[in-house]
Amino acid sequence: MPTEIVQPKVYLRTFALLLLLLVLTVGANFINLGPFNVAAALTISIAKAALIILFFMEVRYSKPLVWLFASAGFIWLLLLLIFTETDYQTRGWSAQNWRGGTNGQDHVEFNNPASAKP
Amino acid sequence: MPEAATSRNAPPPAREEQFNDLEQQTEAAHLGMWLFLSTEILFFGGLFGAYTIYRVSYPAAFAAASKDLLMWAGAADTAILLVSSFAMAMAVHAAQTDARRALTVFLLLAAGIGGLFLCLHGYEYYKDFAEHHIPGPSFRYEGGKAPANQVQLFFLLYFLMTGLHSLHVTIGIVILTVLAVQSWRGKFSREYYNPVEIAGLYWHFVDIVWVFLFPLLYLIARR
Amino acid sequence: MSTQIPSASDLAETDFGPPPAKNYLNEETTIRSWLLTTDHKRIGLLYLFTILIFFAIASFAAAMMRLELLTPAGDLVLSQTYNKLFTIHGVLMVWFFLIPSIPTVLGNFLIPLMIGARDLAFPKLNLASWYIFITAGAFTLYAVFAGGVETGWTFYTPLSTKYTNTHVFAMAMGVFISGFSSILTGLNFIVTIHKMRAPGMKWMRLPLFCWSLYATSIIMVLATPVLAVVTMLLAIERLWGVGIFDPALGGDPVLFQHLFWFYSHPAVYIMILPGFGVISELITCFSRKRIFGYEFIAFASMAIAILGFVVWGHHMFLSSQSVYSGMVFSFLSFVIAVPSAIKVFNWTATLYKGSITFETPMLYALGFIGLFTIGGMTGLFVAALATDVHLHDTYFVVAHFHYIMVGGMVLAFMGGLHYWWPKITGRRYPEPLGQLAALVTFIGFNLTFFPQFILGYLGMPRRYHAYPPEWQVWNVLSTAGASILAVGYMMPLGYLIWSLKKGKRAGENPWEATGLEWQTTSPPPKHNFDVTPIVTEEPYAYPLAASDEHLKAEKGRRALEHA
Ligand SMILES: [Cu+2]
Numbered sequence: 001m002p003t004e005i006v007q008p009k010v011y012l013r014t015f016a017l018l019l020l021l022l023v024l025t026v027g028a029n030f031i032n033l034g035p036f037n038v039a040a041a042l043t044i045s046i047a048k049a050a051l052i053i054l055f056f057m058e059v060r061y062s063k064p065l066v067w068l069f070a071s072a073g074f075i076w077l078l079l080l081l082i083f084t085e086t087d088y089q090t091r092g093w094s095a096q097n098w099r100g101g102t103n104g105q106d107h108v109e110f111n112n113p114a115s116a117k118p
Numbered sequence: 119m120p121e122a123a124t125s126r127n128a129p130p131p132a133r134e135e136q137f138n139d140l141e142q143q144t145e146a147a148h149l150g151m152w153l154f155l156s157t158e159i160l161f162f163g164g165l166f167g168a169y170t171i172y173r174v175s176y177p178a179a180f181a182a183a184s185k186d187l188l189m190w191a192g193a194a195d196t197a198i199l200l201v202s203s204f205a206m207a208m209a210v211h212a213a214q215t216d217a218r219r220a221l222t223v224f225l226l227l228a229a230g231i232g233g234l235f236l237c238l239h240g241y242e243y244y245k246d247f248a249e250h251h252i253p254g255p256s257f258r259y260e261g262g263k264a265p266a267n268q269v270q271l272f273f274l275l276y277f278l279m280t281g282l283h284s285l286h287v288t289i290g291i292v293i294l295t296v297l298a299v300q301s302w303r304g305k306f307s308r309e310y311y312n313p314v315e316i317a318g319l320y321w322h323f324v325d326i327v328w329v330f331l332f333p334l335l336y337l338i339a340r341r
Numbered sequence: 342m343s344t345q346i347p348s349a350s351d352l353a354e355t356d357f358g359p360p361p362a363k364n365y366l367n368e369e370t371t372i373r374s375w376l377l378t379t380d381h382k383r384i385g386l387l388y389l390f391t392i393l394i395f396f397a398i399a400s401f402a403a404a405m406m407r408l409e410l411l412t413p414a415g416d417l418v419l420s421q422t423y424n425k426l427f428t429i430h431g432v433l434m435v436w437f438f439l440i441p442s443i444p445t446v447l448g449n450f451l452i453p454l455m456i457g458a459r460d461l462a463f464p465k466l467n468l469a470s471w472y473i474f475i476t477a478g479a480f481t482l483y484a485v486f487a488g489g490v491e492t493g494w495t496f497y498t499p500l501s502t503k504y505t506n507t508h509v510f511a512m513a514m515g516v517f518i519s520g521f522s523s524i525l526t527g528l529n530f531i532v533t534i535h536k537m538r539a540p541g542m543k544w545m546r547l548p549l550f551c552w553s554l555y556a557t558s559i560i561m562v563l564a565t566p567v568l569a570v571v572t573m574l575l576a577i578e579r580l581w582g583v584g585i586f587d588p589a590l591g592g593d594p595v596l597f598q599h600l601f602w603f604y605s606h607p608a609v610y611i612m613i614l615p616g617f618g619v620i621s622e623l624i625t626c627f628s629r630k631r632i633f634g635y636e637f638i639a640f641a642s643m644a645i646a647i648l649g650f651v652v653w654g655h656h657m658f659l660s661s662q663s664v665y666s667g668m669v670f671s672f673l674s675f676v677i678a679v680p681s682a683i684k685v686f687n688w689t690a691t692l693y694k695g696s697i698t699f700e701t702p703m704l705y706a707l708g709f710i711g712l713f714t715i716g717g718m719t720g721l722f723v724a725a726l727a728t729d730v731h732l733h734d735t736y737f738v739v740a741h742f743h744y745i746m747v748g749g750m751v752l753a754f755m756g757g758l759h760y761w762w763p764k765i766t767g768r769r770y771p772e773p774l775g776q777l778a779a780l781v782t783f784i785g786f787n788l789t790f791f792p793q794f795i796l797g798y799l800g801m802p803r804r805y806h807a808y809p810p811e812w813q814v815w816n817v818l819s820t821a822g823a824s825i826l827a828v829g830y831m832m833p834l835g836y837l838i839w840s841l842k843k844g845k846r847a848g849e850n851p852w853e854a855t856g857l858e859w860q861t862t863s864p865p866p867k868h869n870f871d872v873t874p875i876v877t878e879e880p881y882a883y884p885l886a887a888s889d890e891h892l893k894a895e896k897g898r899r900a901l902e903h904a
Contacts, residue, residue: 005214006207015204019197026193029337037340041333048329056207056322062148065535069149073156076563077163079650081170083666084599087654088171090663135868136460136537146462146536153528157566164570164600168585171596179591253583253590271590274583278574 004061014055021048132310144312151316155323158286162327165279169334172271179268182261184338186251187276191242192336195235196328202231203325206294206318213301213311221314222301228321229294232287239284246273253277276335283331286324293317364767364864379464380867385450386765387471392438392446393834395478398485399433400830402426406806407789407823410816415807423806424491425507431494432512433485436519437478439746440608442754443615444561445474445526448554450765452530454858455548457539457876459868462532470525473518481515484508493804495601498586498594502578510579517572520565523611527561530554539857541876545639548856548880549632552639553618556646560607560614564650568604571597595660602653610649613713613745614642616753617684620706623756624688626854627703628695630885634687641680648677658729667726674724681717685710695885700852701775705756708783712748716741719794734804737797740790748786755782755833762837763847767864770840774832782829788822855882 025044033040054060059070137143173180209224250258253274259266297317300306306314365382375383406426409417418426449467453460461467484490490512492501501509534547534555547555575597578584586597617638625632632638654662654670688710697703719741723729732738756779763769792815797803801812808816850859861870 006211008208008211011204011207011211014207015200018200022193022196022200025333025337026189029189029340032340041337045330045333049326052203052322052326052329056203056325057319058210066148066152069152069156072563073159073163076156076650077159077166080160080163080167080567080603083651083654083669084167084596084603085170085174086669087599087663087666088174090665091661093663093665134464136458136462136464142536146532149535150463150466150528150532153531153562154524157524157528157562159566160563161566161570164567164574164603167600168574168596171593172585172591176591254581257583265591267589268591270583271585271592274585274590278577278585 003063006055006058006061010055014051018048018051021051140309144315147312147316148319151319155319158323162279162282165275165282166330166334169275169279172268172275173334173338176264176268176271179264180272181339182264183259183269183272183276184336186249186261187336188242188245189336191238192332195238196332198231198235198238199325199328202228202235203322205231206321210311210315210318213306213314214308216308218301218304218306221306221311222298225294225298225301225314229291229298232291232294232321235287236284236291239280246277279331279335283324283327286327290317290321290324294321361862361864361866363866364862365867366767366864368867377468379460379468381449381453381461381464381467382765382865382869384467384471385446385448388441388445388449388474391471391475391478392441395433395437398482399430399438400827402430402433404823404827406430407820409806410808411820413808413810413813413816418806420806421491422489424493424804425489427804428490428493428512429485432481432490432516434746435494435608435612436516437474437481439612439750440519440523441474441526442612442750443619443757444530444554444557444611445471447550447619447754447757447761448530448557448615449526451761451858452533452551452554453537454764454861454865454869455551455856456534456537456542457857457870457874458533458537459870459873461529462537463529466525467529470522470529473525474522477515477517477519477522479515480511480518484512484515487511495605496572496575496597497601498575498578498584498597499588501575502584502586510576513572513576513579517569517576520569520572523561524565524569527558527565530558531562534558539874539876543876545636546876546878546880547639549621549635549638549642550615550618553614553621553642556642557611557614559643559646560611560649564604564607564611567600568608571600571604574600595657595662598657598660599653602656603650606653606656607646607649609742609745610645612750614645616709616713616750617642619753619757619760620688620709621684622854622856623702623706623760624691624710625881625883626760626852627700627706628692628697628885629883630691630695631879631883632687632881633690633693634683635879635881637683638687641683644680645677648673648680652677652724655724655729658726659733664726671724671726675721678717678721678724685714685717699776701770701772701779702756702760704776704779704783705752705759708779708786709749709752709756712744712752712783712786716744716748719744731800732797734802735797736793736801736803739803740793740797743790743793747790752782752786755779758837759833760852761858762840763851764858764863764865766841766844767847768840768844769847769851770833770844771836774836778829778832778836781825781832785822785825785827785829789819789826790822792816792818792822856880 021044025041028037028040028044053070057070059066133140133143137146205224205228209221209228212218212220212224246252250256251273253270257266257270257273259269261269294317297314301314365380375387378384378387405418406423409415409423409426415423449461452458487508490507490509491505492507492509496509496513496516501513534551538547574585578586583590584592586592586594588594621632621638652670652674654666655674658667658671699707719737723732723738723741759770759775796812796815796819799812799815801808847863849861849863851863852859857870857874857876858865860874
């Protein structure tokens, strides 16, 4: 619950910035940044989301408790993403380290015909 | 007497009996909505998690499949939702300043632009249908640049994520329309406009989901 | 206050006068007034009635399984029927009894009373979550009676999506819907505890029961949506024929397990944290002593709730999960044992030099401490990577989590139900019968589940209806224990119903307990308090202080007062 009334010009500026970021993200799609393609797209998305949360959703003008409640969901989502992705990223490690031993089976390529190399 | 005039137009603030005052009620409703949005984040989060795993596993197939989506439609979707969000923010401002006619108009505008989003997205679904991109027995992929099964997995995630999002948009349109009718009948005033703010939070959240869906689904491959 | 410490049993024999003329039970008595009530106390009772039905069905399934296991041969039911029995048992016990048990019955009834509020923040939402729960139950019971499901409560893919032709869709929908009931309950509790506290009820004066339910609600709100999405994906995969867990598309069935356990491990804490809360209340009341380390117990609840989210992979050590992930999850599972142990130490420290009496709730509470400790310690066996290879999917795991779920949660639920029964109904249950039932439950429980530790260690796998003959003796013991346990469950059902009409009148505060809920009438009026209470002291101002130093200070203060 905001502690003050937000003026329309704040909304208007936020809206303009959001449109600018949209143009930026589409434009970035025509430039190849290599491994930074995803990073650029996600950074712009996070900036957009932050603008919406802080100004349109008025968190910027709200009590600390609202800040906490607004961030909790994102933090927990990060836990979910990080811990599952860790599993998938490290599944291949043991197989590569000890290849040639009894544990030669590579687990990460679950039924992936594209990467099944001879 | 000016007080009499306001009390004729606006009904007395609706305080529920478990609350001591309207401020407590408003703050409770806000916290409740934020908690609900946290659950929504994790609800979509399960799908975003699956997306992350598979995109990292099959980057080539996801890039190839993403090229078959209409990028300009996706960008237009985003712009449409941003305009709708802006209209919603203006609706809240109208409620705060007791501009009841403006409140009704902005609520209808936000809902109507949301309807535009659904139309455009419906057109995209129609194109996918025509190109046999609906996962299932009729699925076809002739690009040949990537294994068809992985492309199908991408389209499955695409339909699940955008489908769930469109469902949320539809619910939002219904809520905003109901609020517009209530506003037109004079239910809200400077003292009591809690439902408008709460619905606004939900509507902006739907926008945020799309802000992430757009680059993750439409902008994988360079053009 | 006199230096004589009043014992709770002194008051047990007293019959107090008639209840207040108007209370939440008799204000309106039509069926309609119950089905459309928004009173948190009545909704609590609606839940109590509902979950007892589910408990009865799930217990019946357990009884059939124990009967089948009496002999080594699979001679009572077919193996597929046996699969359906343990699925019914698991699904109903987890989502329709354990998860709602203490939060929706005692939590609903007590949170507003304990914090001095007139109701929860969102009473209509509260009623709506009961109706959602009923709808979920209808879907699940339909699946049960239409022919059952054989996947176990975990619904692992690809068995659940491809290789079974049972009613997985309906049951997944039931679980999906029940999740929303749970989410709305948790949301309601969090907002209520933040916004509805009476004047003077600071966070550090909040009863520990409320702290534990606050922590539980965090899990309900942040974990349950992932269960919802994963059961939704499962249902879609069965309906649509294609799904993201399908290896034919390049999908990974183990991803289902990740998403499932992201909810279902924290759900273990949804089931046990409220039990911690009840035990904290009971131990301090029946020791007539301030709780030891109030802050530690409160923060341990929060630590468990948060840490509980990052240990889920310990269910997947043998599922092709990366061994490095396994190490992290194993380590974190050991870490989470610390706040749980802190609680046990604080309870025992509270007992130390307390003026302990052994009423029924206290017997359940003491049983809880012992059994939870065993359940927790054996949890470390299965959280260790190497030993889990041997113990995974054996009866050792079954025994471990039943020590937590039944020895922990069910005993806490029974203890809490007896403790607050006078407040809920205005009547007292017969104390000697209650004590006997608590004892029978304790003995029956141990006889049922201790042999299963041994069976598991010997290598008996779970979820089979036949086994080699050399394990029969342990299985016979376990089945014998189950029948004693059943008596322990039946007894309270009998005398609690009897006490509704014939029990002695309770009076406001039959246990001489602290806490706002005991300051209003029994049963309470519709809006709980005639005047909003003002809180001026800590929650557990019992005559005995938490440590010797406090005790000396207290004696000195009293001496001064008398002088
Ligand atoms: Cu676990």
